[in-house]
Amino acid sequence: MADRPLDLEFVRSFFPALNDSWAFMENAGGSLVPRTVIDRVHSYMTECQVQPAAAYRASQDATERMEAGHKAVCGMINADLDEVVIGPSTTRNVITLAAAIRGWFKPGDELIVTNLDHEANNGHWRRLEEFGVTIREWQVNPKTAELEIDSLKEMLSEKTRLVCFSHCSNIAGGVNPVRQIADLVHGVGGMVCVDGVAYAAHGTIDVKALDVDFYLMSLYKLYGPHLGVMYGKRELFLEAKGQYFYFHGEDDIPLKLNPGAPNHELTAGSVGIADYIEALAAHHIDEPANDFHGRMRQVYGLFAKQEEALSNRFLDYALAHPKLDVIGRATADHARRAPTFSFTIDGMSSQEVAKRLDAQGIACGAGDFYAPRVLKAVGIDPADGVVRCSMVHYNTVDEVDRLVKALDAIMP
């Protein structure tokens, strides 16, 4: 029996912040949170907000709920428990990782970063130049805002130690072929550190199948609480230098790579993301997979269809409009693009466009979204930046119509 298409009324009923008074299109900044997450955080704080790992009942309860959060997050990306650090944010996790592995590099080693990406998986790696590492920049094609594999191939050599890039751009929305890039980099003996923050709401992640060395995502962009998740291959985490207290042993992974105690209630609350996925699977999928990651892939298959419908509707309008210039791929194909649309309007400031859209009930962002390098590369002044309308599966085609109407009304 065919699985049902995404039941948007059911989906939207999980999100207390969603209602018809506005259209929320700043999901790439941070997605909304389902009540399954809110309930988990609330019940943790109500029932067991105590120091975990002590002998008394409430403390044991706290420990169990935090462990469940950690386990749920690992299940989302197919990682083992000791390979996943749940830290305060992706930015903080990269700072910690860069400090933990900086001793692996010697002067003359090459580290490649891009001019496409958010600064999180970028600037703190560039700082390793202070330790003699040579920083090289994999640059986008300025006409397309795309990273091209051929230019990476030209840069790779036996000097390449680490390549940092994104699974999906938070500006252009293009999906990069992570496994292909990881294979190329491994072929010269290097490692990859992949920023999956802008990807995780749209596509499932299997760190083993991708064969990534390090992988980053932020739960607040994945319908969860404000936390960052860092995966690392076990042997690499073991070799990395601990960044917590001296008495956490070097074999105490992942704890030694947490820059302090993990956030208790939010870690526990992360189970609510899995609760949400499970509820959607139970509602839509006739023959659910046996494991959580499999059910997540089934649910994300439904997300993909909905997101393609949103992209198609927006691109039909945007590509035909002479004054609107969208960055990135002119395709709704979900395997190649997320429904994150950054654009400029000829003759209008992006900041002004966002304000005028807000006046019509459309919440979107304007600026450089901490990725000013790519804006400069494609000839846009980061100070005014782009307008970004970013959608996820809970957005409706009606909301895109509303956006289109609002854009039409403000066009110069």
Ligand SMILES: Cc1ncc(COP(=O)(O)O)c(C=O)c1O
């Ligand atoms: C693609 C991308 N990477 C990294 C980050 C940084 O994540 P965090 O806020 O968890 O540090 C963001 C945040 O906007 C992002 O969009």
